[in-house]
Amino acid sequence: MNSGLSQTRLERMHSVMAGYVERGEVPGIVTLVYRRGEVHAEARGTLTIGGVPVRRDSIFRIASMTKPVIAAAAMILVEECRLRLDDPVDSLLPELADRRVLRRLDGPVDDTVQANRPITLRDLLTFRLGFGAVMAPPGTYPIQQAIAEAGLEPSPTPPAVTSDEWMKRLGQLPLLHQPGEGWLYHTGSDILGVLIARASGQGLEAFLKERLFDPLGMKDTGFHVPAAQADRLSAAYARDPETGGLRVFDDPQDSAWTQPPVFASGGGGLVSTADDYLAFCRMLLGRGRLGRERILSRSAVELMTADHLTAEQKETARPFFGGHSGWGFGGAVSLRRTELWQTPGRFGWDGGFGTSGYTDPQEDLVGILLTQRMMESPRGPRVFTDFWTSVYQAIED
Structure with a gap:
């Protein structure tokens, strides 16, 4: 099978990525490119600064690359008619019933109006x-300040309270805008995780x-690393603002x-x-199927x-979104080409710990990048x- 990828140009990619390790900008990198049934993967650098080499099967915190996974899980329940996209979520999430909405974003927390309608599953999926x-x-x-005091700020680490307590705190705060009217990042996926657990009667991870x-054979994916595999977990680093180098996060x-x-963060x-993440992306690339396993229908994907x-x-x-993308269920969708990689229809998302994973149906391609350096803004780092x-640039045809 011909992947249509230039080996010479793939070597160029490996050289560019190696530069980040050699300059000390990241301790280690795993890159994986899938196209037309062929996989090209490479691991460079170390799991920790000065530590053992990073490997293709090293384990990384994928942060917000969790969001497409949670959206897919919700769609499984939609297809089974256990959840419905436009039904209110109040019956399973009573904490979100009878919402109040801030009159103005810059106004007092108690200056609110009644929500025009209930929150739906579609609202959660689309943020x-x-x-x-x-x-x-x-x-x-x-x-x-109210969000911070309630411990509900988006954070690189999962909430330190149970899902029931987290939902209780969320229910005590007003919405920032009317349901359906605006887009606000992150929290919808955490709520989705709670909704999936309650709707299924199982813990989210189960x-x-x-x-x-x-x-899908994703044997190393979960909300924690078992003790027997702990030596495969990478460190997570953030930029030290004083030295410009890296500090352990x-x-x-x-x-x-x-x-x-305590809280499984969706x-x-x-x-x-x-x-593992390639298997998930290939399922989406296969319109809901990987091999003999049908996870979702083509329509759902x-x-x-x-x-x-x-x-x-x-x-x-x-x-x-940078003027070139929109949002689907749990991830971004490219709408027009403004860069080499912005193929219309390409979808996926990045992770704040320094990871990126996208699927491109037009090119029959999946790309995955795993590093240990935390992002510093919504825009992807260099x-x-x-x-x-x-x-x-490695695509030949």
């Missing part, structure tokens, strides 16, 4: 429920394992991911490997990977853009 990350400096608005991970020796979490709690936002909603979230440029 239009009315609650999420406020993209403004901390303390700009009173609601930001449901994902039974319905997604085991059927999460050490594998005492990582938060070496124990089952917004960003999973760990995985390049090959097409719905997940369509743009569901209005032009105004995309414009107000421009730091995320290692992301160089990886995706290198992937697409």
Whole structure:
């Protein structure tokens, strides 16, 4: 089978990625490119600074690359008619019933009006429920302080309270806009995780394992790393603002991911490997099927990977979408080519710990990049853009 990828140009990609390791910008990198049935993977650098070599099967915190997985899990329940896209979620999430909405984003937290309608599953999947990350400096608005005091701010680490307590706190705060009217990042996926657990009668990880991970052979994906595999977990680093170098954010020796979490975060709690995540992406590329396993219908995948936002909603979230993308269910969807890699219909998302994974049906392609350096803004860092440029320049036909 011919992948249609130039070996010479793939070597160019490997050289560019190696530069990031050699310059000390990231300790290690795993790259994986799948096209037309062929897989090209490479691991460079170390799991920790000065530590053992990173390997193709090394385990990384994939952060917000969890979001498409959770959306797919929700669609399994939709297809079984256990959830419905436009039904209110109040029956399973009573904490979200009878919502109040801020009269103005910059107004007092108690200056509210009644919500025009209930929150639906579609609102959660498209991040239009009315609650999420406020993209403004901390303390700009009173609601930001209230969110922080409640422990509901989006964070690189999962919440430290149970899902029931988290939902209780969420239910005590007003929405930031009317359901369906705007796009706010992140929180919808965490709520989705709670909804899936309640609708299925299982813990979120148990449901994902039974319905997604085991059927797809994703043996190293979960919300924590078992003790027997802990030596495969990478470190997580952040930029040190004083030195410009790297400082440890999460050490594998005492990582938060070496124990089952109190709250299984559908917004960003999973760990995985390049090959595990490839299996998930190939299922989506196969319109819901991987090998003999049918996870979702073709219609469900097409719905997940369509743009569901209005032009105004995309414009107000421009730091995320850059004028070239929209949002489906749990991930971004490219709408027009503004870069080598922005093929219309390409979908996926990035992870705040320094990971990126996208699927391109037009090119029959999946690309996955795993690093240990945390993102510093919604826009992807240079290692992301160089990886995706290198992937697409390698396509020969």
